[in-house]
Amino acid sequence: MTDFTPLEAMEGMTLVQLEELSDRTPLAGYLDHYRLRVLLKDKTTLHVGNIEVEPYRLWAQVWSPPQPRGTAIIVHGYYDHMGLYRHLLELLLEENLQVVMWDLPGHGLSSGERADIKDFAEYGQCLRQLQQRLCDDGLAKGPWLGVGQSTGASILATDALSHADDGHWCGLVLLAPLVRPWNWARSAWVHSIVGPFVSSVPRRFRPNSNDADFTTFLRERDPLQPLRLPTGWVTAMRRWMPQLMELPPSLLPTLILQGDEDLTVDGPWNLAVLEGKFPRATIHRHSEARHHLVNEIEPIRRELFEQIRQFINPLLVTAAVDARSQPICSHSRASQR
Template sequence: MHNFQHLEGLFRQAAGESSLSQLKPGDALTDAVHDYFRHYGLETLLNDTSEVHAGFIDTGRFALWCQVWSPPAPTGTAFVIHGYFDHLGLYRHLLGCLLAKGWRVVLWDLPGHGLSSGPRADIEDFDDYQHCLAHLQATLQAQGMAPTPWLGVGQSTGAAILATDALTRRETAGWAGIVLLAPLVRPWRWSQSSWLHLIASPFLKELPRKYRPNSTDEQFTAFLRDQDPLQPGRLSVAWITAMRRWMPRLLALEPNPLPTLILQGEQDLTVDWEWNLAVLEEKFPNAEIYRHPEARHHLVNEADPIREVLFEALDGFVDNVVERGQ
């Protein structure tokens, strides 16, 4: 399987004053990215957009792989933040849902994930994620590519990043609303794994990754395990250390009345979802919370019947965000 790492050199050669290049039919860049789009099913969404931009945004520390998908006359800009071990190529269902609602959609690979630079599945501090998000938003805003209102959508670690941003930057972050999908505050069985981390961290740098079916869509979980060349094969102990330092910082932040939707599966064995929801309900007192009894962790790639119900809740929330902004 090709790992698509050659795309960075091609996009950097093509980049002009803008960090991102528009993908036009027949262009060399469009042809180069075709296999990537096809492998992750993104090419099926090209008919739903008026234009697609892609490229690498430099933050000073990281080069972030970013795509901006735009319908005609976008309602606003939705920033999508993926979860740990993920990358933007896995988010076609959510991308299609947001495009259908008329939103310009910004997707990007976190540092150490997908095509972005950085040690694989690693981060020195969760604040690095916040810096990347703020830098990416400022870059796109300066280039006139991020019309308001702004909607944030995060899955798992992406939801943790988004929640931290909303609670830290507050009104200056510019969010009209945020959607937290299976949000991380602490992992499943953290009381046990926390002690293991304390014991092991001085001696181990990484652990073999164990693939668990985190969705009821068996085709998706098989794809992750066997057919996705961008999946990291190791769990970074330093990443767990960074998460451990981040947790008390989140808990110390003041609540924010920002319109918030939280979607959570009750069969989730990745995060400590009941504890997490109690924390986030306090941090976001206006949050709407929807729990699905059959959903597992990877909500954006759940089986169709489950995902359709979750996206109906998302649609309703997004409509309200638009109405409040008018």
């Protein structure tokens, strides 16, 4: 498979000029492999590189249309990386949003033990520090919309519930959000028995989308896919689950999308929990969708993406005139005083 590890040596964020992008460079190979280069059009710009967020180095991209209405930050799911989010990136750019994408610690081209984390709180710390760094460098500004898939949705939900009144987000889009995994009772029992004795187990590639080409790509043609499940990550998730349950509700505008054929997370149970945590949430269920909603077959994806369009457009209009919609840098600095 293609080796993208040379990209890990990039320092800081670099503006990519399409006309200067040589086909022989690792960056061009990366953009082409994940079919991202075609989105560099219509005066859209791309900054790409690595951002140091102690103790990690995070691989990040900032896609900017002319005169964006705000910034969307995509937080991907477990085992994922930002290269898999082309469809969602295209949608958000069409809605004239600047888009920040980044690989979680231990995923994609970011540093860290593969697919592992000591504490879920580290994800949230990386999220806030990354946003602050981008603001300081003039690469992103509010209002901010959070869009998360699965574990990424849980990271955003935890952040919003933990900082309910700081005006950090204008809204959230939670796609197949993780609160507890599917068939959790059995999985928790197995983890309790096996966890103390093994550090990881082989990953099983189950079809998580109705798009057979996508699931084949994950299994056979994506060099950035982790091949093992660290038991330490499951331990961290088990510590995080009751912490989320204890957080107070938030009135933040939220859209939650869930597939009824999802065998990765416990959709019905998770929706009941999140409906209580986000009382203003709009919930849309799709009877045929599986877990990886941003890479579902086109008819399902079109329906789900229309829900996102209908949610974000009035939200951004309101945020544009809301006195609280100040650049995220101001909120972050105020919270640090």
